[in-house]
Amino acid sequence: MSETRTPFGIKAFDKMISGGLLSGTANLLEGAPGTGKTTLAMQFIYNGITQYKEPGLIITFEEFPQQYYHDAMQFGWDFKRLEAEGKLKIVFSDPQTAIEELSKIDGQFVKLIEEMGIRRVAVDSITHLESLAIDPYELREIERKFINALKRENVTSILLRENDSLLGPVTQVTDKIPFIVDSYMILRYVEIDSAIEKAICMLKMRGSDHQKDIRCFKITGHGIEVEQKFSGREGIMSGITHSTPQDAFVNAFGKK
Amino acid sequence: MSETRTPFGIKAFDKMISGGLLSGTANLLEGAPGTGKTTLAMQFIYNGITQYKEPGLIITFEEFPQQYYHDAMQFGWDFKRLEAEGKLKIVFSDPQTAIEELSKIDGQFVKLIEEMGIRRVAVDSITHLESLAIDPYELREIERKFINALKRENVTSILLRENDSLLGPVTQVTDKIPFIVDSYMILRYVEIDSAIEKAICMLKMRGSDHQKDIRCFKITGHGIEVEQKFSGREGIMSGITHSTPQDAFVNAFGKK
Amino acid sequence: MSETRTPFGIKAFDKMISGGLLSGTANLLEGAPGTGKTTLAMQFIYNGITQYKEPGLIITFEEFPQQYYHDAMQFGWDFKRLEAEGKLKIVFSDPQTAIEELSKIDGQFVKLIEEMGIRRVAVDSITHLESLAIDPYELREIERKFINALKRENVTSILLRENDSLLGPVTQVTDKIPFIVDSYMILRYVEIDSAIEKAICMLKMRGSDHQKDIRCFKITGHGIEVEQKFSGREGIMSGITHSTPQDAFVNAFGKK
Amino acid sequence: MSETRTPFGIKAFDKMISGGLLSGTANLLEGAPGTGKTTLAMQFIYNGITQYKEPGLIITFEEFPQQYYHDAMQFGWDFKRLEAEGKLKIVFSDPQTAIEELSKIDGQFVKLIEEMGIRRVAVDSITHLESLAIDPYELREIERKFINALKRENVTSILLRENDSLLGPVTQVTDKIPFIVDSYMILRYVEIDSAIEKAICMLKMRGSDHQKDIRCFKITGHGIEVEQKFSGREGIMSGITHSTPQDAFVNAFGKK
């Protein structure tokens, strides 16, 4: 009944999810622009290499490796050096090629994973697969095939997905991928006291229940730091955030 | 006027629904990704076999049997062994084949049901039937045919359906299947005090009135445990959940 | 100025609508899945036969007569016997045939109505007519033709219609049929104190004003029982139900 | 600056609109099914004949004259007799014919209006014109042509229009006709204390400002009776109706 965990190396978050992601699973990480998807994915890869000795692979469909070198270095993560040391590989690809190379037994990615002993993979972003099919059933097949290929290689993967809902309600799952993956993390903007904060929540996780707190997080000079639950707020994930009425009374009149 | 019931073996929930599902009926179980649809269906099948001596069948259109063996084992349910003992069968199929094999008198599923004495069936997920027709009237016919085939075999079935409404209002029935089935269960995420909880409700059940509480449930190491009603919350099923005003007053000032 | 009434035989409801439906009219009964449309229609037919000596006809486009025998028997209504006694007829048909047979002077339904002296008709469900035309103006013509045929036979009919709005606002009339019929009843789910209740309202009724209360109703072992108005609730029909503010104050602090 | 008025003969309403509709204008009357559009139109025609000696014409695109005879008689208005006396004409037509006959100098309607000295016209309903064109600009031309033909004949007309918004917000003008007509009346359902009431409002009226109260109205045995403004309610026309907060306080604690 016990399972191997692949931690993020972010203590407060790993604790929420019973120690880490389930090893060998495919995990969706969704968020609006600027919520920190790429930062969290890079941190997962970086900590994997430096704290857990698990080589990592970043498959990117949009930015060149240079952007990752640069962005990671902001947090003191020297991706260029890690690549030179053979612990990290950043590959710029396109969705069609990526699927083919992952599916073939001797494909580029398969060989890379095996040769480098890759244990962690980040895909930035799975959203680009959506350009491969108009029919939703065909797209679902493509996404499933991609995910199965990753799982067959027994790596723990984070699949980034762009969420168009900037603020306000997340009304709908707009793609079937949340039904296919093993876990589903959401990053959200939250407006509080005329400022924008960020929330993280592990909504779905295969297996027994994990902690489903909606936590505040910050992006510091050392990467993401997960903090407490939001207090006295309603509707963070499910709609327009606002103070709970009791919080409002207490703020105005003091606590009984 | 009395009818045979097929219990889930989850006491609090069976009590809500007057002892169990009506035997021989088709029952819809709908929920967003990660709400526990598959867990509840597996528990229905597992308890059927172990507590009520009713052999079970799982028809799956997406995951391979291995995923079920693995996921069930997290709850201590040894599906592999049950299959070996001839009490359970997990069949990976596709919607088109499933319908054909269910409709033919000597079809694969029909023979399986008869030979194994199958009493309970779980279909994961009925959503996949939607790929068979674009026209809503044609789809309705397909879904009705599928359901009628199951009912003709006199098994009690649970049909899983993916609901795209993650959080916030369930505005619309997006398919006609809720009008065709004998009962309609909904699993929902509910945001309470900056955490995500889960709710279950039996919305529709053919025959006399059952209890229509919206209950909180947890997924523990032993499967689903149904708990109390949510107190002091409005809009759980029908929209954005928030504290009732009276609850807010009481929390701030104490009860009179 | 006085008109003949065709009562449901449900006292509290008949009282609301000035004694019953106007005899010879076509009446729309709309509701989400599981709200009790079929039960109310069966009760209208059953009470018509047993209390008012008015033979009844059920035209069904989806379920076989067996389902009605079974479901009615849950309430102690022996439809099979009534059919044997020539007081009831349940006909499984399809929309195209039904319209033709109703429109021809010597059509199946026309002959049936005349031979059996049918006074009450239930159509389960008028929604199926929607498959006959894509153009809304053409559909309107079909629906009007169907309704006129029923009115020409001078029967009092209940036309069931599936409403896709499960909970939350009924924003829109999604078909022109409410403009054509003589009355328009709506059944609704209402979430109150973390449970789902049911509401009935006669929204439209040709002629002078009837009572437009939104009443709570239950489905008991004897059929539908209409109870009081909901107290201290807003938005039952028009949107998200919630406590009225005054109700909230009173609950928290007591009544002045 | 003074203009002739054509009163409804409903005192409270005529007062709101400075004595009546402007004579010779085209006036839109919009409402959901069952809100009383036809009743108000019939009352306008009936009172015109009996109180103001102005012969009336009803052009109907859906119901046969018999339905009007019957419905009017519920309010004690003997339309059959009025027709026999040459003071009223009810014509069943179709949109295409109606436009042609109104546009031709010697058309059916033109001749009728002149021969009978018709001063008031009701069109039930203008919605049917929408079947004549898919292109919104073409439809606008058709509607304008229809309206201009009526105005050229110098009659005061009421154009009924079906509004699909049953309850809840009237979000949008769904057709350009409100921009073309001389006045725009809206009938609405309003949910208050778990019952459905009816509201009337004259939203637009060419010329100087009229009273824009939103008034409650009832349909009695003598037709429509317009009552007071709704008190302590917000959002009647513009959204979900609810108690104003001050009303809630006063109800709970009494007035200061």
Place this chain on the structure above:
Amino acid sequence: MSETRTPFGIKAFDKMISGGLLSGTANLLEGAPGTGKTTLAMQFIYNGITQYKEPGLIITFEEFPQQYYHDAMQFGWDFKRLEAEGKLKIVFSDPQTAIEELSKIDGQFVKLIEEMGIRRVAVDSITHLESLAIDPYELREIERKFINALKRENVTSILLRENDSLLGPVTQVTDKIPFIVDSYMILRYVEIDSAIEKAICMLKMRGSDHQKDIRCFKITGHGIEVEQKFSGREGIMSGITHSTPQDAFVNAFGKK
């Protein structure tokens, strides 16, 4: 840095907008049916002629000049006489012709503007340009061309635009014209205490900041009179209007 202003001659409004519209600019005036767009435009033209000696031109795509003579006369503005005196011209045209005649150096409108010394133009309504193109980028080009032609002639123009949002939120700019014009005025219905009032707001104005109050206005026998800001109301322009909570407390308990 100082610029010439073209006042409306409505004191309270001119004051809000620093003295008037910027001379030589194109100004959008948007509103739902009946909000007073045409009245405000006629008043701008009338006051221009009588108070500021600036000849005016009204280009109309829907109503004939007679309608303007009639409507203006309600406010005591004798448009017929002004036309006879060569100070005003009302031209009925169509969008295609209007654009052509405005674009040609010796076009009808250009010659008219020059010969009469036209300083103010009202276009009723710019909405009709939308019939000229389906493609939004093509439409934008047409609207820009039209606006540029007016600005080249150095007249100050008011472009009326029909807004389909009757009441409730103005969610979206539904056309790109607000991005092209020099200023953007909105007229709105506001429901207050069960009556409909009217609001005016100058949302956008090129150059330094003007007053962005949302003001109440009335249409009196002398035209539009702009009054104060709405007090104690939220959501006038941005959504469903309602009392502010503090206003509610004060109304119920009195001011501290």
Place this chain on the structure above:
Amino acid sequence: MSETRTPFGIKAFDKMISGGLLSGTANLLEGAPGTGKTTLAMQFIYNGITQYKEPGLIITFEEFPQQYYHDAMQFGWDFKRLEAEGKLKIVFSDPQTAIEELSKIDGQFVKLIEEMGIRRVAVDSITHLESLAIDPYELREIERKFINALKRENVTSILLRENDSLLGPVTQVTDKIPFIVDSYMILRYVEIDSAIEKAICMLKMRGSDHQKDIRCFKITGHGIEVEQKFSGREGIMSGITHSTPQDAFVNAFGKK
């Protein structure tokens, strides 16, 4: 880890964003019509030239340079003179040409940037690129290509984008460009006390966390002045703005 910053020269805003935009990045500036996008962009260019000695380029797809000369002069910024001095260039272009000239090594823009030593670029507006492709994936490629060309030239650019959401919720990212750019600023209208105010927020900024306050700003005779956070308001960016409940209590009863 330290990076060069390109300040706006607006103290309060530069402070919020840790000193300025990251040099060499592409920055999105989005807002409804009239929110001040062009003013902010002109100020960025003007202050760049006059305070930081960084020559600037404005690429415009809609207005002619004359409009910029005129509008800038309202704030005392003499763009004509700056152009004459070789410190500024305003180029009217079209999207297709702009992309080509930016992409070619010896293209017009590339040569201009190199010859003039351009350090800052404003594009008014990037929205016009949307006319180049219907397919969203193709558009994304075009936008990425455009942005990469700017970044290759190592200029710091501001890309204006028209946002159609006038007031009320910004529900959705309507284009993928926010995911591609390095930072994402939003300008918004906010209704407060029956007047329209303006808010600015830097939602996304690559690298470590900046201040995410939602600040009020004014457009004065000297350009944009950024002020404090809004106090006691909820939902500024995420929905309908309203007073926080505590603010309402305090306003009515005074602070404890």
